[in-house]
Amino acid sequence: MTIRARVTGAFLAAVLSTTAFNGAFAAEDTIKVGILHSLSGTMAISETTLKDAMLMLIEEQNKKGGVLGKKLEAVVVDPASDWPLFAEKARELVSVNKVSAVFGCWTSVSRKSVLPVFEELNSILFYPVQYEGEESQRNVFYTGAAPNQQAIPAVDYLMENEEVERWVLAGTDYVYPRTTNKILEAYLISKGVKPEDIMINYTPFGHSDWQTIVSDIKKFGSAGKKTAVVSTINGDANVPFYKELANQGVKAEDIPVVAFSVGEEELAGLDTGPLVGHLAAWNYFQSVDSPANAAFIETWKAYTKNDKRVTNDPMEAHYIGFNMWLKAVEKAGTTDTDAVLDAMIGVSVPNLSGGYSTMMPNHHITKPVLIGEIQSDGQFETVWETPGLVLGDEWSDYLPDSKDLISDWRAPMSCGNFNVATGKCGGKGS
Amino acid sequence: MTEKNPRTLLYLDGVSVSFDGFKALNSLSFVVEPGELRAIIGPNGAGKTTMMDIITGKTRPDEGEVFFKGDIDLTKRDEAEIAQLGIGRKFQKPTVFENHTVWDNLELALNRGRGVFATLFYRLTGEDKRRIEEILATVRLTARRDDLAAGLSHGQKQWLEIGMLLAQEPELLLVDEPVAGMTDAETAETAILLKDIAKTRSVVVVEHDMGFIRDLGVKVTCLAEGSVLAEGSIDFVSNDPKVIENYLGR
Amino acid sequence: MITSFLVKSLDRTIAVAVAILLLLAVIVPALNLLTAPDHPLHVPTYMVSLFGKYLTYALLALALDLVWGFCGILSLGHAAFFALGGYAMGMYLMRQIGARGSYGNPLLPDFMVFLNWKELPWFWYGFDMFWFAALMVILVPGLVAFVFGWFAFRSRVNGVYLSIITQAMTYALLLAFFRNDMGFGGNNGLTDFKDILGFNIQADGTRAALFAASALALAGSLVVTSGIVGSKFGKVLVALRDAESRTRFLGYRVEHMKLFAFTVSAMMAGIAGALYVPQVGIINPGEFAPANSIEVVIWTAVGGRGTLIGPIVGAILVNGGKSIFTAAFPEFWLFALGGLFVLVTLFLPKGVVGTAQHHLARRRQARAAARKEDEQTDLEDAKPMAAE
Amino acid sequence: MYRIIQTVLAMLFLFAAMPQGLRAAEGLRNLVNALGEAKLSAMDEHIAALAKTGEPEVVAILDALGAGNLYARKTDGQVFLTKESGSNLALIDPISGESAGETPKAAMSKIKVNNSVRRAVRAALGGLTLLSPDRAQRLKAAQSVLQTPDVDALDAVENALVAEKDEAVRTVLEQARAAMLLASDRPIEEKKEAVRLLRENGGREALPVLSAALGSAENGLEQDIEAAIASIEQAQEFWNAGQNVWYGLSLGSVLLLAAIGLAITFGVMGIINMAHGEMVMLGAYTTFLVQDVVRTSFPHLFEWSLAIALPLAFLFTGTVGLVLERGVIRFLYGRPLETLLATWGISLILQQSVRTIFGPTNREVGNPFWMSGAFEPGGLTITWNRLWIIVFALAVFAALLFLLKKTPMGLQMRAVTQNRRMASSMGIRTPLVDALTFALGSGIAGIAGVALSQIDNVSPNLGQGYIIDSFMVVVFGGVGNLWGTLVGAFSLGILNKFLEPYAGAVLGKILVLVLIILFIQKRPRGLFALKGRAVEA
Secondary structure: OOHHHHHHHHHHHHHHHHHHHHHHHHHOOEEEEEEEOOOOOOOHHHHHHHHHHHHHHHHHHHHOOOEOOEEEEEEEEOOOOOHHHHHHHHHHHHHHOOOOEEEEOOOHHHHHHHHHHHHHHOOOEEEOOOOOOOOOOOOEEEOOOOHHHOHHHHHHHHHHHOOOOEEEEEEEOOHHHHHHHHHHHHHHHHOOOOHHHEEEEEEOOOOOOOHHHHHHHHHHOOOOOOEEEEEEOOHHHHHHHHHHHHHOOOOOOOOOEEEOOOOHHHHOOOOOHHHOOOEEEEOOOOOOOOHHHHHHHHHHHHHHOOOOOOOOHHHHHHHHHHHHHHHHHHHHOOOOHHHHHHHHOOOEEEOOOOOEEEEOOOOEEEEOOEEEEEOOOOOEEEEEEOOOOEEOOOOOOOOOOOOOEEEEOOOOOOEEEEEOOOOEEOOOOO | OOOOOOOOOEEEEEEEEEEOOEEEEEEEEEEEOOOOEEEEEOOOOOOHHHHHHHHOOOOOOOEEEEEEOOOEEHHHOOHHHHHHHOEEEEOOOOOOOOOOEHHHHHHHHOOOOOOHHHHHOOOOOHHHHHHHHHHHHHOOOHHHOOOEHHHOOHHHHHHHHHHHHHHOOOOEEEEEOOOOOOOHHHHHHHHHHHHHHOOOOEEEEEOOOHHHHHHHOOEEEEEEOOEEEEEEOHHHHHHOHHHHHHHHOO | OHHHHHHHHHHHHHHHHHHHHHHHHHHHHHHHHHOOOOOOOOOOHHHHHHHHHHHHHHHHHHHHHHHHOOOOOOOOOHHHHHHHHHHHHHHHHHHHHHHHOOOOOOOOOHHHHHOOOOOOOHHHOOOOOHHHHHHHHHHHHHHHHHHHHHHHHHOOOOHHHHHHHHHHHHHHHHHHHHOHHHOOOHHHOEOOOOEEOOEEOOOHHHHHHHHHHHHHHHHHHHHHHHHHHHOHHHHHHHHHHHOHHHHHHOOOOHHHHHHHHHHHHHHHHHHHHHHHHHHHOOEOHHHHOHHHHHHHHHHHHHHOOOOOHHHHHHHHHHHHHHHHHHHHOOOOHHHHHHHHHHHHHHHOOOHHHHHHHHHHHHHHHHHHHOOOHHHHHHHHHHOHHHOO | OHHHHHHHHHHHHHHHOOOHHHHHHHHHHHHHHHHHHOOHHHHHHHHHHHHHHOOOHHHHHHHHHHHOOEEEEOOOOOEEEEEEEOOEEEEEOOOOOOEEEEEEHHHEEEOOOOHHHHHHHHHHHHHHHOOOOOHHHHHHHHHHHHHOOOHHHHHHHHHHHHHOOOHHHHHHHHHHHHHHHHHOOOOHHHHHHHHHHHHHHOOOOHHHHHHHHHHOOOOOOHHHHHHHHHHHHHHHHHHHHHHHHHHHHHHHHHHHHHHHHHHHHHHHOOOOOOOHHHHHHHHHHHHHHHHHHHHHHOHHHHHHHHHHHHHHHHHHHHHHHHHHHHHOHHHHOOOHHHHHHHHHHHHHHHHHHHHHHHOOOOEOOOOOHHHOOEEOOOOOOEEHHHHHHHHHHHHHHHHHHHHHHHOHHHHHHHHHHHOHHHHHHOOOOHHHHHHHHHHHHHHHHHHHHHHHOOOOOEOOOOOHHHHHHHHHHHHHHOOOOHHHHHHHHHHHHHHHHHHHHHHHHHHHHHHHHHHHHHHHHHOOOOOOOOOOOOOOO
16 A cells, blocks of 8 residues: 555544544434633643533533433534634534534634624624623623723722722733723723823733833832732733742732732642732632532532642633523523523523622623732632622723713614614614 | 956956965965866865855955956856856766756756746747757767756766756856766766867866876866965976975875 | 656646636535535535635645745745735725724724724725735735845845744734734734625625635636746746755856745735635734744645645645544644654655655656566655655 | 720720739730731721730731731631641640640631731831841841831831841831931931931832822922932932843843753754754653652752752653654754654644643742842842842853863764764764754753743743744854854843833834844854855755
8 A cells, every 4th residue: 555545544534533423422412512712722721721611510510410301512622722713613613513502712812703603603602701891792691701890890999908009000912901901091090090100011922021020010119109010911921920020029018919810720830929919800719708619619629630720710700601501591491592692681690609690681791809819828818899799891981982882682772882872783873 | 476368268366265264265366268278286175166166256255356357356246147157167066956857957057048037938949959959969968868867877967067067158167076986987088078168168177186187188277275386287287396295295 | 757757747737736626616616505505415604614714725835835845945934924915805804894893983993993093004094995905915925025035035044044034024023913003903813804895704605705716816826836837937946946056156046036936925825815814704913923834834744845736735634634633632633733743754755745746656657667666666665764 | 996996995994903914915815816806907906906015926926917827716706826737727826825726727717818917017027026136037127117117116216226236237227217207207407317318328119218208398308309319210220221131131041041952952953943842841840740749748858859850850851852863853864844844743742742741721830949039239139030040051051061062972962963974984873972962952951941940831831932032042143053052142132121121022022033034134144153165055
């Protein structure tokens, strides 16, 4: 046999075996759920955990008998941190694997990449990560935090409890930090902060040399006014950032750093001893003291067979989203997209911090906002909590062009960008 | 030392070049007349190849003058330009285009338009075809015209390269060790070929093979340590005591 | 003898490939649009856009092959030209959204609105016209390649050095496009496209048309490349690839030759990018990632560099494999991909197509010479390291 | 607020009826137990009340509070100092300091602290330990008083100054006194003197004090303060330049570490080793594994874990390199561009292997104490880890240079890379030398990983972040020249750090890349090119 023939043969065999593989599953009568999280590439570090969490939730639900009398079946694909591949895989999940809903994406760009696919094929996406807002789409449910569910309460906390007057807004240069910082800047100025008391700094993805920036922060913080850093620094860049903070002796008591993208998972790669007291704002911490959370953590540790695995906010978002979907499917009595989309609004399920979260007509959910301080064991301790639940505000009130927009996916409005000033759907409605 | 003469084909005066402190050429002066066949000998490191590099524009001299056809300053031009002016060069190691056929090798060497678009829209004319066939016959490769150059024997590659130089129609040919690795018969034939070529153009041959140079029977220049040691007939040069000491050995 | 065989078979293969592509351009859209979804011959839209995407990748690989396979310039930055073409097309598509964006701003794309941009940056002018965008798709990558190549080839940056600085180029572009201040949408890039030339970009008909356009573009480029490679210019390219100094001493301005090939290749890559963007619906700086450019090199190597069909086959094989493996073995597909690269370089240095052609040619030659040698050729071919 | 004063008063009233010693102890216990019920916002007053007692036990209690080791028993509200003991807490009586048994964590509730509580603790502790017999503790106390100058503590500081003999502590205390003075109602002459002192001694720390004082300064003092601020800022400008050089050197040392292994595999051997970054990553993971074992089995060796990891990382990555060379790369000599493809494939496999084995998330590699923190000579801030990394990078460079230039092994390596055939005919076993050279390059990448694990993420993506920079450094410096790599790394580092403040981190990096591209046009063979007449055909 020639080499060419051998190679072709091997390839054909691979193709055949995968089709057979898929075919075998299709024979059973199950409800399929797609999981669209990167398992390789740069985002695997964050997203793999979410895939595991989803698999666990599905397994647990199947133990309880599935939904509508059918078992759930997870379809896992790897979009490999490659944004166009997200779109391809989403299309594959919906049109080839015929999944009823997809749980996935982490970065905004991956969500943006799959949006048209879900719109076109009319399927459902649950998006579990805090994001910049400025979006509301018929086929997407946003279970992570909008800026008002994270950033603004955190700034409020610092202003009231730590009497912060000077602000460093440090972020990775991409859309989430840019938008969040725009919103925060507008908010701070509306609260009487002077523009010269705000320093904004952007760094590239994966930035690892923080010496200059940390020393700039120290300098900025030595103007005699209480200073805080609001960090929207993304993923990988955080570990060297915090290491540099610790080594240059920036203590939380002097210049606290409040982060919106640093959770238990990120801290797991750090010696948090020198970081005690720096803050994070989320809607969930692993340390939250509630029976639901204790049970969740126990199941998670058992499922991963690892006592050290931590839980985090996006996992809770998937937990909420998944339970909401189950409830909506039961309410609708079908997994048909349109029926589920209708049934979703108003669905209320317990969250892990001891309350209930509700899906609102703008496809965002209500959540408590927690401010936590980093502890030496890599966990957060809640030091402040919003008195009630906060509703995710998709169109920020602090940006001039979006303050007139609202979204409501209930009939008869059914609009993602209704302009209350002109009374028309579609931005300016012109 | 040498007079600049408008009739002189190649004129080098006081050319020096050094690499990392090592003086490869040391105030070298050297003249080639039109139609002359000249042999250059010298020990390793005498600067033979460097001299060729300078003439063909591969290396820029640190100082000195290099003129072609009286008033064309070669130090200001690059390889392609110098080649187009009519100076051809054969490397020490035979370099032909191995992934091309013998025919294509010659076609590429043919003295025609060498611009991007000239080559892109080039069509093989009857005249060019005849010319290539002629050269094939001269270098005795007619039978192998459609074979890849990679398949040729060492000697055949040397000949193909000489054929390519012919196709280039240069006025001056620089030939670096053309008979290295050739059989005696091939060597003899190469000598005849070179003498033949020298009837219509100037040729400079660098060679170690004293027998071959004797076969050529031409004026010899001996280089050592980057400058000219002696110049004259083979017998004159090989009896020069400095040459014997430096090169031929005691 | 061998050459005449090769030349003939080469021409024949190209003709066949072009014919297949033309046929695909007609049949696939027809099967997609005219047959019912449950018809056995129905091609689902999913497949149409997937293969449309592969075809643009194939075009990119072909473009790389022109400079790498035939000219010996290993560009590790070819995805940059692809992305530049893609951005030019993306800008057109963004302008087509008009007032249908979230904020209903008729002039500014959404990402500019919520980052408080007040005016359209000057470099966005003209992109509302298709002809202008189409021109830019070719001109921008061509110009970047021309300027970059003019500097690099003039100063004779070669081999590994050239590869590394092409990588630096794409890396610098990556960082630049990530910057939100650049006005290209930062990390999110350009997305939310609505229509192209007045047709809804999500409609099956548009997708089928884009597929056909990709197939036609690939066929067209194949003809052009084959023309270039077959001309005397092509022979000069191969000559300078194998023996650059020799070519110089024959009087060819190597830097001009390289510059021409590099620029043409970048333009082809730009066209590929422009066709890619409407089919995947997004363009973002991730396309500039050096890893992407390396992947293109790998498609070309797998298929067989220095052959025209090779990169096309390679691009489709590797990407098809990637599509299958990322779904079937999500945890392990990188092992498969990594392993493939190692195995191909070790055992198939000429690539799939190159090895096949080599094999065929030798077999024919052997058969013509003597039947007895047949077995031996096989033996030699089977010995992996014997090749090259 | 009012209620707290009420309780405190009530307690004070209670004590009056008790015998002196017992009364104090009992009062203290009540104050401590009150912490258990206090709201976060009211903690300040409680801490102040505790500090006011001046009892020696208070130091340990406040220490525990600040560190989050103070727990209240859920059943009776008794507050204890605690220590982790497995899943239980070991209780220590806050007054007597005696052990009070163990309890499960669930039975205790932690006394919550936040930043403002920690600040209050720090200030209180500063006041309490100003007169401590331990010099280090006095210094720390003085520093914390300086950080949070409080007018009320002025007398305490002045008292301490009278007794203080140690020069270093005195300097800090004097600054603290000056800072407090400015906020007090002392006469203007004393304040002027304070401003002068701050201007002379104070670095950046003096700026906040001065600018705060500027707001409330009386006439006549304002100009003094403004002049002081201007003078300090001017001095800072000078130090900033020095700081930038230091940052540049530090970045350069990181680049040098990342690139030096590549200078062998790519620079000397000509293999475009895309898996180089993964070797660095494997080195970092070796460090993680070593620390993991050390933590669980030999905790007392933790400070030495990096030293243990170094040889292991070298051996491990060296072995991986050896296997790769024998298994793959040796078939590709003379085809440098194809080594790129094969090693790229290998890098994918290595990354995914690590991801499969260790999981995709970051792993924690701790800094030993001698690599934590910073010191401040003049107006500079020099972090220990960066300093050690510079030293380490230079040491690795020197060792490598020595190995290549002065040992038989190095001689053979150079011989083989310069003229393989000749070396082989002289009896050098070229395949062995090739394998060992590659292993050496990989091993050095591995020990670079040990160092980089101290400042970067230990994740499967670690290597990806360094690979492009490494190639830039080697190419910029000149392939095949170790000195070129050294100079290249440091000059790129410094260039980057000088561009960063003006252009920003992103644009700075782009500019550096563009400059490298332009530089390569000018000198196609890099900074330290090997010149020669070698005719390439």
